[in-house]
Amino acid sequence: MKVGMLGLLRVVVLVLVLRVSSSSSSSSSSTTSYFGQKNRRSSILPEPVPVQATTSSLRLNRVGSSIVFPLHGNVYPIGFYNVTLNIGQPSKPYFLDPDTGSDLTWLQCDAPCVQCTETPHPLYKPSNSLVPCNDPLCKSLHPPEHRCETPGQCDYEIQYADGGSSMGVLVKDAFSFNFTNGEQLKPPLALGCGYDQIPGPYPHPFDGVLGLGKGKSSIVSQLSKQGLVQNVVGHCISVRGGGYLFFGDGLYDSSRVLWTSMSRDHPEHYSPGFAELIFGGKTTGIKNLLTVFDSGSSYTYLNSPAYQALVSLVKKELTGRSLTEALDDKTLPLCWKGRRPFKSLNDVRKYFKPIALSFANGGKAKTQFELPPEAYLIISRMGNVCLGIIDGKGTGPLNIIGDISMQDKMVIYNNEKQLIGWAPANCDRLPKSKTSSIW
């Protein structure tokens, strides 16, 4: 079983100051670097030129103001989602991988690029506006004891759980946004100019990553600091593919959302804390699952003991049924075939029970995150049904709720109130505002 089969697993494991490597890049000696790139001796620092601020300072964290982005992609067979952002002056489109498991937004960048993967658009040419090392945004990307080597710039390195990484420098540039009230604004925001990327095992053609985490450097935190939206991120991905992503609090009716508190024990990710696994409406004794919501993961991961326990429950339900394990199907680690190839999940729903994760919710009434069969199964190209919950050997004690389990739900991360919420939703239609009701 190759890791590559499992799709993306983009949750940050480390944000480092420096690359832990001594071997110098062979291509670096003759090119003139734009920034003082790591591993390069001669650094030519450009004069910082402030990006023209086009936002008025009158708006203050406007309630109800939102930005909506269509999402493209699906869990299977594509294995990722993509969102288009318009960045730069003049602005150009870029395809980004939306990731609630990390904070920093970065683009593969011509600074020049030491190591970039194939991009759908020409490499981003950075603005001249460098974020200095003592900026709070830069500090938020580094451990507290971080010392500024080059005070005029903010170097970053970010590593993801799938082994991919990006190294670069923070710049400020204009992002073009259409707000749901019709306003068009181009606020200056910090992003990473990534000039040295190591790809993960699963190739996916992106210009960069859209970090949606709760840290200061995330785009929505920066927009909220400028008073443009509330610090709220949400997404709605459809079982039929596509969906949308949004910033701000103007698109949902809070009273129809099931809310649970973000865990203080695990502040670096969107985590509602510990869950208990419910199978077919009954408790299972599988408890204390520290759970994280991660839109950068295609599938859902359980720690090994919980995974083994769930698999035996699922298999027990299948005994005496017409499904047999499809050992020749390597789409996912566990697939079953029927007498005839399955065309859709409708053909198999009757064999699989609903699963749920029950969160303690800080001692208040328990909140359940429900997973009907379509939130944990796929039909493979070979017409078999495969389990989209995977043994999280590489994710340590964390249990990760990935895209497959968030389909046909609006999932909301409210950083103002430190709440995570969800509600059943039709994710096929782009909402305009709360009044054009999404439920």
Ligand SMILES: *[C@@H]1O[C@H](CO)[C@@H](O)[C@H](O)[C@H]1NC(C)=O
């Ligand atoms: C904003 O809306 C205008 C008009 O509909 C459109 O031309 C433009 O591409 C949109 N910009 C963004 C960043 O979506």
Ligand SMILES: *[C@@H]1O[C@H](CO)[C@@H](O)[C@H](O)[C@H]1NC(C)=O
């Ligand atoms: C990203 O979405 C656009 C549509 O906005 C699509 O044309 C493009 O192929 C997608 N890119 C990837 C890598 O899926």
